[in-house]
Amino acid sequence: MIRPFHTVKLAIVLFTLLWWLCGGSSLANHIVGGELELVHVQGFRYNLNLIQYFDQAQSANPGPEPQLLAYIYRKSDNVFMRRDTLFLTDQATVPYTNIECSLDELKTLRAFYTREIELLPENFDDPNGYYVVWERCCRNAGIVNIVNSIGAGQTYYLEFPPVVKNGRPFINSSPSLFPPLSDYACVNQLYYTDFAGVDLDGDSLAYTLVTPLNSSALQALPIPQPAPHPEVIWSQGIDLANVIPGNPSLRITNRGFITVKPEKIGLYVFSVLCQEFRKGVKIGEVRRDFQMLVVDGCNPEPPPNLKVRVPGSLSFNSVIRDTLVFRAGDNKCFDIQVTDPVGDKNIKMRAVGVNFEGEVEGIFTLKEGYLATADDIFNLQVCLSKCPYVSEGPYLIDIIAADDACPLPQMDTVRLAVIMEPPPNQAPRYVNQTSKMINLTLDEGISYSLPLEGIDLDDETMVLDIVASDFDPEEWGMQVAIGKDEAGSIEAVFEWETGCGSFPFGVKNQFDFTLRLSDNDFCMDNSRDEIQVSLTVNLPVNNPPELSTTLGSYDLQIPVGTNFSFPVTATDADGDVIDLIAVPVNFSFEDYLINFSPVSGPGEVSSTFSWNLGCDLIDTEVQDYFELNFVAADNDFCLQTETAVISLKINVFQETNESPVITVAGVENDRVTINSLEFIELEVTSTDPDNDFLSIDLLDGVPLPPSETFEFNRVEGQGQAKGFLRWAPECFLFDEAREVSYKVSFLSWDTRCPNPKFDTLSIFIDLIDRESPGEFLPANIFTPNGDGINDTYSIPDLPVDNCDDQFQFFKVMTREGTNVYMTRQRDFVWNGDKLPSGVYYYMVKYSQRSFNGVLSIER
Structure with missing residues (x-):
């Protein structure tokens, strides 16, 4: 090693x-x-x-x-x-x-x-x-x-x-x-490994x-x-094509085999x-x-040498150029010879399919050997299966001899191309179905069955499958119930329930598939008989839902500031459960605080669309066009969903807005005069040409008279607002002057968004402390005899009050000084109180002065 x-x-x-x-x-x-x-x-x-x-x-x-x-x-x-x-x-x-x-x-x-x-x-x-x-x-x-x-x-x-x-x-x-x-x-040496996994369900992996x-x-x-x-x-310098640089760089096949010949440690x-x-x-x-x-530093010794001697050849060769052709009865064995230039090697043999998937390791009767020296020879014989690995053309097998070098075994390979005739096999066939094409339309809800009977003249057992390319027959309830299953004979029934309660035929109602009858031939050569089937499920009529609103048009012009709402109703003539939703197209309901609750129910459902187009939400310079769809979808028994759609287009715009106008009654040229110790009440009115909601208040920042009796409260109104300024000026306001002026400013504004308008008005209130005359001569006689002439006594021209001298009372006395009449009202009217004719004395009393005189009563 x-x-x-x-x-x-x-x-x-x-x-x-x-x-x-x-x-x-x-x-x-x-x-x-x-x-x-x-x-x-x-x-x-x-x-x-x-x-x-x-x-x-x-x-x-x-x-x-x-x-x-x-x-x-x-x-x-x-x-x-x-x-x-x-x-x-x-x-x-x-x-x-x-x-x-x-x-x-x-x-x-x-x-x-x-x-x-x-x-x-x-x-x-x-x-x-x-x-x-x-x-x-x-x-x-x-x-x-x-x-x-x-x-x-x-x-x-x-x-x-x-x-x-x-x-x-x-x-x-x-x-x-x-x-x-x-x-x-190792650097500059081929690295390889099978990185593939397995799938417990038999799914394909890539x-x-x-x-x-x-x-x-x-x-x-x-x-x-x-x-x-x-x-x-x-x-x-690294990317997916060059994860580990080399010649080749790191690669993985679709089947999970990794190779790389790295160039750097x-x-x-x-x-x-x-x-x-x-x-x-x-x-x-x-x-x-x-x-x-x-x-780096891996220097494995040379790989083993592998040679093969095929049937009909006298010599061992490292390359087999001719395709091996075997008939069904031919001997399919050939000899293998392995040597090693150095020796002291454990040799493992394996076979790998090149142009097919499947296990081929079983072709070896002996897989391992040991070569002690360079002169040793490892001999073994390999016999191929009597069944070909591919149905058409030659199949390729790599015979591989690998030693136990580090870090990975060194290998030698001989590739064989083989064409093999399988053992004879007669295909099974259907005997009770003469037509190989079935095309039917089935009403929803029926139970469909198709008897099937097949035979195999080789007396092999058979398999009956439902084969489809675009759906899973088992998931859709299709099955083959096997009755008789013997060598050479099979009887079965294709069964299918087409009720919508079990399967969503509204989603898919047309099914093309194959009823495939194949035998369990030793070589699995795919001999079979097939019936092509096309079944369509005829679904009951499903009326689409209908949508309605109280709107007269679905292309609306809505001004900013409008509180906009209307009901949406969906009905279904079949009584199906309806799902009613609203789907915004170019905006989101959340961003604009729009309310529309999705609803679901049988036969008829309704929900209200509401939108307060507040000025804080709508900026027409950013977006002024909004599109949404109301969608009603029925939940048909067969899931044959029908929908109804209303597309609503809303153009939002800003209305023109006129300013309100403030007026004050009784004021000319923005001025009004008040005498001292008088009470004033001024009517303040604001009118809006657009009939907007209005408010009137005193304008902030303008000093008010320092008086506790000065009063004006904020007022509001739709289209017009009206309030009253009330004031009884106090004498301390005059200080040392006889005349003083105060400015009063009003503000009125409307609530039209996004561009509310306002108006202001300032008036001047002039306060005058008038001087009273030094003397005055009231009437000195009246005749209360009931003739309608001079029957009462009054003094309409009393001296005016001012802050220094104010009216206190008026009284009448006899010559002896007895009081016979007294009043504190300036506008008194006296009828004489049935006093006898004669001469009496009167006094007009002010806070600082008194006026006395003689008053005669003649009856």
Whole structure:
């Protein structure tokens, strides 16, 4: 056996030392890679697994966490669905391909986490599926093909389909992925490995290289985030076509076989995407990140020499140029001879199909041998199966001899091209169906059955299948009930229930498929008989729903500031359950505070659309056109959904706005005069030409008279507002002057948005403290005799009051000084109180002065 030179160990030690020096204990810079798995258990229960790979050589880093949290999101809108705690149940070191090539400095630990979870169909039925996410930081230090590897994490990602489709359980397990890399690669030497996994459901798998995903945060265990996820940044000169530079650079086939002939040493990270297909439709995917260490100093000795002697030839040859042709009864054995230029080699033999898939290892009766010296010869005979591996043309088989060199075996290959005649086989055939084409239309709800009878003249057992390309017959309830099943004879009935209560024929009602009768021939040569069937389900008539509103037009002009609402009604003549929704086209209801509640119900439903086009919401310079659709969809028994749509177009505009006008009654040229000790009441009115809602108030910032009796209260009104200024000025306002003036300002504004208008008006109130005359002569006689002439006495021209001298009272006295009448009212009217005729005395009393005189009463 050839062991690696000391330079290999030295290179690995240097890389390990660099990783350890750069690593941080909190972030654990030793993540090699990993992946997620979702494995069906029973019903809607699944095992959610996470496999994590650690660089075990970095002993300074902590080991795997005892548990972790995985998050599940819905793929269509990235909505969080649930999170689950997975527990560490197993740890094991990844084994080398050849244990003799192992090095203590290169160890990978596989940590396995798991948890059984239940995915209920009412929560996990979205047709776009879901995805599982877990994040971890950080990767190994010293990775050469990405930027800042010590600060880069990994996002573990798995997509899975809904657990139900068309109302039936959809059973699926994710791929169980390929074994991880356990070997190192060497500069300028071909590295190869089978990185393919298996699928428990028999789904097809396809592999591609993708850019590794980073974690969302530079912390050991970030909270797993929804998509999209950040990617790592490739180093200069690195991309998906050149992940590991070489000739060839890193490649992976669609079937998962990895090859690379690296040209530089280093630690390289790469990511493989495995996509899962069922009947040609992608249903899931899983990613795996891993690392490859490339070292120098690997100098394996020459590979073994492989030669083959085919039937009819006398010599062994390393190249077989002719195609081998075997008839059914021919001997299909040939001889193999393996030698080695050095010796001391363990030799393993295997066969690989080149242009077909399938197991071919079984053609060897002896697989292993040992060559002690260069003169030893390893001989064995190989016999091919009597059945060809492909139905038409030659099939290719590579015969491979591999030694036990490090880090990977050295190989020699001889390719054989073989054409083989299979044993004779007569195809089975239907005996009760003369037509090979059935085209029928079936009324919804009937039970359809088709008897089938087949025979096989070779007395082989048969299989009767329903084969379709664009649907799953089992999911749609199609089945073949087998009655008689014997060698050479089969009887069965194709059965199908077409009731809409079981299957959504409104979604699909036309089905093309094949009833295939095939025998269980030893060579499985696909001998068969087929009936082409086209069945159409005739669905009952479904009347579409009808939509109506109270609007007269669906192209509206609405002014800003309008409170806009109307009902929307949907009816269905069939009494089906109706879903009524409103769908904005070029805006969102939330941004404009629009209310419309979706409703659902049988026969007839209604909901109100309401929108207050407030000035704080609408800026017509940003957007003034709004389009939305009202949609009514019925839930027909057969899911033959019909819809009705009303498209509403709304143009929002700003109305012109006239300013209100303020007037004050009794004021000329904006001035009004008040005498001292008088009361004033002024009517203030604002009128709006547009009949908008108005307010009137005193204008802020203009000083008011320093008077407790000055009064004006804010007033409001639609189209017109009216208020009153009331004031009885106090004498202290005059100070030493006899005249003083005060400015009073009013503000009126409307509420028209978005451009309210206003008006202001200022008036001046002039206060005058008038002087009273020094003397005055009132009447000195009246005749209260009832003749209507001078029957009462009054003094209409009393001296005016002022702040210095104010009227107190008026009284009448006899000559003896007895008071016969007194009043404190300036506007008194006295009828004499039946006093006799005569001469009396009067007094007009002011606060500062008195006026006395004689008053005669004559009757």
